[in-house]
Amino acid sequence: MGRFHRHPDGTEHDHDHDHDDHDHRDVGDHSGYVETGVARIAVLESILSENDRVAAANQADLLSHGVRSINLMSSPGAGKTALLKRTLVTLADELRIGVLEGDIATSLDADELGGLGAEISLVNTSAGFGGECHLDAVMVRSGLGRLPLDRLDLLLIENVGNLVCPAEFNVGEDRKAMVYAVTEGEEKPLKYPVMFRAADVVVVNKIDLLPHLDFDIDRFYANLKGVNPDATVIPLSARTGDGVADWCEWLRRAAVHR
Amino acid sequence: MHELSLCQAILEHVEARAGERAVCRVHVRIGYLRQVVPDSLLFSWEMLTESSDLAGCELVVEHVPAVVHCVACAVDTTLDWPVLACARCESHDVELRSGDELELAWIDVAEEVG
Numbered sequence: 001m002g003r004f005h006r007h008p009d010g011t012e013h014d015h016d017h018d019h020d021d022h023d024h025r026d027v028g029d030h031s032g033y034v035e036t037g038v039a040r041i042a043v044l045e046s047i048l049s050e051n052d053r054v055a056a057a058n059q060a061d062l063l064s065h066g067v068r069s070i071n072l073m074s075s076p077g078a079g080k081t082a083l084l085k086r087t088l089v090t091l092a093d094e095l096r097i098g099v100l101e102g103d104i105a106t107s108l109d110a111d112e113l114g115g116l117g118a119e120i121s122l123v124n125t126s127a128g129f130g131g132e133c134h135l136d137a138v139m140v141r142s143g144l145g146r147l148p149l150d151r152l153d154l155l156l157i158e159n160v161g162n163l164v165c166p167a168e169f170n171v172g173e174d175r176k177a178m179v180y181a182v183t184e185g186e187e188k189p190l191k192y193p194v195m196f197r198a199a200d201v202v203v204v205n206k207i208d209l210l211p212h213l214d215f216d217i218d219r220f221y222a223n224l225k226g227v228n229p230d231a232t233v234i235p236l237s238a239r240t241g242d243g244v245a246d247w248c249e250w251l252r253r254a255a256v257h258r
Numbered sequence: 259m260h261e262l263s264l265c266q267a268i269l270e271h272v273e274a275r276a277g278e279r280a281v282c283r284v285h286v287r288i289g290y291l292r293q294v295v296p297d298s299l300l301f302s303w304e305m306l307t308e309s310s311d312l313a314g315c316e317l318v319v320e321h322v323p324a325v326v327h328c329v330a331c332a333v334d335t336t337l338d339w340p341v342l343a344c345a346r347c348e349s350h351d352v353e354l355r356s357g358d359e360l361e362l363a364w365i366d367v368a369e370e371v372g
Contacts, residue, residue, distance in 0.1 A: 034366060038282060041275055041365045047267050047286065048360060134260055164293050165260035168360070193340035194293045226341035229350055 051169055054137035058144060058172025065149035067098070068255045069157060071135075071173035073195060076161030078181040079205040081109045082238035083247070084158060088116040090248045091154075095255055098152040100143045102135040102160045109158065118156075121146040125160055134165035137172055154255045163188070167195040175254055181206040182213060186220040189227040196224060201232040201250055208237040261298035264360070265306050265317075271362050272312065283316045283366035289359035290324040291340060324357025 034040045046052065062069050074080050088097060098119040101110040110122040123143040125132035132139075140157060147155070157173060159166040167176075178199035180188065183206055189196040196202065202224060210217070217235075224231065234250060236243025272284055288294045296319050303317040324337040328344035334355060335345035343350050 037369050038366045039279075039369045041367060043271065043275060043362045043364055045271065045362055046360055047264055047271070047362050050267060050270060132260075132263065134263075136263065165263075168260055168292070169263075190340060192293070193291065197291070197340075226343065226350070229342075 048169065051137045054141055055170040055172040058137055058141055059174075061144060062149065062155060062172065062174075065152070067149055067152045067155050069155040069173045069175075070251070070254060071157045071159060071166075071171055071176045072179065073159045073163075073166045073176065073199070074161060074179035074181075075163045075184060078161070078179045078184065079238045080158050080161070080179050081112055083179055083203065083205065083236075083244070084113055084156060085116065086238050086241060086244045087156070087248060087251065088113065088118050090244060091251065092117040094252070095153045096151055098147045098149075098155045100135075100140060100147070100155060100157045102139070102143075102158055104132070104160060119147055119152065132165075133160055133162045134169050135159050135171055136169045140171040154251065163192040163195050167192075167198045175200040177201045177203065179203045179205050182210060182215045182217065182220075186216050186223060189220070189223040193227045196227045196231070199228065199231050201234060202228075203247060204233060204235040205238055207235050208240045208242065261295060262302040262306075264294065264299060265302040268303070268317075268362055269306055269310075269312070272315075272365055275365055276367050279367040279370065281312055281315045281365055281367050283318060285318045285320065285363045285365070287320045287322050287359045287361040287363050289322045289357040290337065291354075291357040292360055294360070296321075320363070322356050322359045325355040326352035327355050328352050 072080050072084070084099065091097060097117070098121065099113055101113065101120060101122045103109055103122065103124055105124055105126045107122055110120050113120055121143040123135065123139050125135065125139060135157065157171060176198050178195060178201070180202055182204060221233070224233070232250065234243065234246045236247055238244065268284060268286060272281055299319060300317055307313055307315055325334050326337060326342060326344060327334050328347060328349055329351040330349040331344060331347045333344070333346055337345070337357065342352055342354065344352055
């Protein structure tokens with residue numbers, strides 16, 4: 001590992017050599033000049049532009065088949081799969097639903113969602129270094145290939161449980177939905193602002209537990225509003241079913257409306 | 259740990275742009291509102307490049323502050339936490355001017371001789 005350091009201008013990086021034989025001022029502000037014998041290629045492009053290109057292709061494919069799509073994200077254990085089960089049961093007679101199930105290594109969630117009338121495509125993300133912590137557009141593209149898109153109205157993409165990484169990767173979805181559980185604490189929007197800021201809708205799950213918790217829901221709402229004033233908020237309990245109708249109504253509108 | 263995925267994406271850009279030329283430095287700009295850990299990014303970069311043609315190629319990470327323009331009082335202020343609000347009047351009616359970057363800015367390559 002090289003030497004990590006920070007410049008006065010805010011840049012930081014590491015060197016794979018020692019500084020015994022020269023003063024670091026030799027290097028100076030890297031943005032100011034280019035040393036002799038070096039040519040600078042300006043790129044000025046998003047690091048994730050290739051992912052975004054594939055995401056756009058996914059979106060185009062989905063829309064050409066008339067399929068609306070929701071990217072469902074949360075921390076592990078917030079209740080995505082429990083909510084999906086309720087959702088499939090509620091909407092089975094109205095919408096033809098596909099589920100693209102992202103899981104690091106297992107088929108446990110996909111198995112649990114079987115038999116509820118939805119088409120299910122499992123994407124294991126373990127191909128990378130010990131398991132990717134998110135779905136990216138390429139993984140979703142491979143999962144889409146295993147779904148009968150011309151026989152679907154709505155695709156629910158269950159991302160890998162993780163509050164950080166999934167928010168950075170567009171996969172071609174129409175909307176981003178986030179499941180948050182009241183057991184996670186009021187401060188989570190401030191600690192994981194990228195995820196909360198990306199969400200079009202925030203489902204506040206496990207409200208049946210509120211009488212047993214010291215959870216200040218107004219403080220949570222204030223924190224959420226500070227990070228994302230535009231998010232739709234739907235409190236519910238995937239366990240009791242309370243509030244699930246509101247979520248299903250949001251999905252119905254998402255399925256017909258852009 | 260999406261820093262590894264980010265480095266993979268940076269690497270693909272760099273290889274496509276640089277072609278046969280030797281790359282000595284890669285400069286990326288990361289906004290304050292992104293959840294990227296610089297140490298993880300540098301560690302991932304070293305791991306991915308050490309056994310490749312890019313071994314020794316330096317990754318420079320520039321941090322871009324989150325700046326919001328307040329619609330109410332018309333000033334630009336820098337955020338020091340992730341709530342999008344004017345630092346002067348605390349209004350939430352703000353437009354983000356910077357801080358969202360996840361950008362490959364430039365690549366320095368050895369100049370071809372002759």
